[in-house]
Each structure stands twice: as structure tokens, then as C-alpha cells.
Amino acid sequence: MIPKHVAIILDGNRRFAKKLALDPRKGHDFGYEKVKELLEWCKDLGITELTFYAFSMQNFNRPKPEFDYLMNLIRKAFDTFCEDPRVEKYKIKVNVIGRYELFPRDVVDAIHKVIDATRDNDKFILNFALAYGGREELTDAMKKIATKIADGELQPKDINEKIIQNNLYMASEPDVIIRTGGEKRTSNFLMWQSFYSEWFFLEKTWPEFTKEDLMAVIKEFESRDRRYGI
Numbered sequence: 001m002i003p004k005h006v007a008i009i010l011d012g013n014r015r016f017a018k019k020l021a022l023d024p025r026k027g028h029d030f031g032y033e034k035v036k037e038l039l040e041w042c043k044d045l046g047i048t049e050l051t052f053y054a055f056s057m058q059n060f061n062r063p064k065p066e067f068d069y070l071m072n073l074i075r076k077a078f079d080t081f082c083e084d085p086r087v088e089k090y091k092i093k094v095n096v097i098g099r100y101e102l103f104p105r106d107v108v109d110a111i112h113k114v115i116d117a118t119r120d121n122d123k124f125i126l127n128f129a130l131a132y133g134g135r136e137e138l139t140d141a142m143k144k145i146a147t148k149i150a151d152g153e154l155q156p157k158d159i160n161e162k163i164i165q166n167n168l169y170m171a172s173e174p175d176v177i178i179r180t181g182g183e184k185r186t187s188n189f190l191m192w193q194s195f196y197s198e199w200f201f202l203e204k205t206w207p208e209f210t211k212e213d214l215m216a217v218i219k220e221f222e223s224r225d226r227r228y229g230i
Contacts, residue, residue, distance in 0.1 A: 003175035003221055006042065007051035007127075007197070009189055010035070011181030012205025019205075025069045030207035032077060036084075039126070041211045043090060045218065049125040051174060053189050057099065057133035071107050074130065078110035082117050091123035097169035098132030099140075127170060134191030141167040168192060176221050180206040198224055 010031055017027030035052060042050055055070065062070070081087065081094070094114050101108055111130075144167045148154040154163070165171050173193045179185075182203045186194070200217045202209070 001222060002046045002218060003198075004047065005049040005051070005172055005174045005176075006047050007053070007174035007177045007190060007194075008038075008206075009053045009177070009179040009181075009187060010206045011179055011183060013207060015181065016205040016207040025066050027205075027207065028070060028073055032073060034207050034209060037211075038209075038214070039086065039090075039092075041214055043124070045214070048123070049127070049172060049174075051097075051127040051129060051170070051172075051190070053129045053132065053187075055098075055130045055132070056188065057131060057136055058188075060102070060131070071104055074103070075107045075110045078107075078114045081114050087118060087121070091121040092118055093121040093123075093125050094118045095125065095127045095170065096130055097127055097137070098130045099136060100130040102131050125172070127172075129189070132169075132189075134188040137169050138192060140169070165192070173197065176200065176217060178202065178217055180204055180209055 013027035013031040014024035015027070016030060017024045038050065042048075055074070059070070060067070086092065096111050096115060100111055103111075141164060145154065145159065145163065149156060170190075170193065173195075174190065174197045177186075177190070177194055177197045178200045179187075180202045182201075182205075184201045186199070190197070198221050200220070202213060202217075204213065
């Protein structure tokens, strides 16, 4: 069975650029181009939702020149996104999860523009985790729930898994999570949503990822026995 929702930790961009003797920051450009390629592969295979872990809360600690480079790349990507004919053709809905309001105002405005422009699309969902952290997501969900209790909208006795899920940045749960770059850590990604996801750790850096790699992951996913604790 083809997974419907695939999430990817985009790791290894800088290392890829170093292999080519380029400025490590240039690796993010290669990574951005790979994201655009992946969209076509997923449409061909019948995957209908993608989530990209593109900027973590810890990435705010990157050196300022690299941070500024990333902000410019993200802004440019969102500024040009709606010009891509595939947005209308595939009816792509864009969500951004995380504390992205911490980004510079021009980046936030570009993100809001794309979210608003694609709000009514319903055939393919594209989620970007930006200024994201799993613990931060759970913390923010608890704050939202606490506010509802304080306002009398919710009683503590009524809190259950569904209530928590509905107050997260994203309720959807990936079938598959892929991490490129050789690291074997979950890195604070989708801590709630990934409780039954199938994880795949690849040695290749993100810009080196191919359609054949994706198909190999899907083939192994189809062979796994997803017993859900039984």
C-alpha cells in the first residue's frame, strides 16, 4: 500500500556543497531544487501529502550570514511559489507549521500570502515545518488548551487525545518519515504525530536523494507489518 503522507527531515545540504568544494550555504539551494523535484515524484506515485522539516528552532543558532541566506531563500521560495503552474493544476494546499512568526517580517508576509492563496485547494497538501520543534508544538498546544479552560470553553475532565491533537500545529500523522544525511535521530520532529510512523534513515544527503530512493523506501514500507502495538 502506497503511503498517503510522507514526511522528510531535509538533512545534509551543507555537507553536499562541501563535497563539491562550494560555499556550504549553497547546499540549501540544491536542497530547495530537490524539494521541487519530489513533488512530481509523489504525484506520480499517488502520495497526497508531504511534510518537510526545513528549519528547526535550533537553526536560529546558525551563524548570521547563513541565517540571512536561509531567510532570503525561504522568502524567495514562497514569493515565487504561486507562479508555479502545478499549484493550480494539482490543487496544492500549503500549510506552515511552527513558530515562523519569529522570522523577519518580509518572510512572514510571503508565507501568509501563499497560505491564503492556496487555502481552498484540496487535492494535495504540502506542509513546511519552519521554526519548528516537537516540544515547542506540544508546549503551544498545552497553552491553547489552558486558555480554553480559563475562558470556560473546555473542562479539564474533557481533555483527551483528540483534544490535544486538534490543538497541535498539524493533526495529520505521517505514514513514513525519511531522514537523509546519515544521522539516526528524530531531532524533535513530530513527536506526537509520529507515534506509529515508519522511520527510514538514509546515508545520502538530501540533494542526493533520488526517485529510486523514494521508491525503495515505499517498497520496504509496503513489506513492513504495521501492527500498531498488537
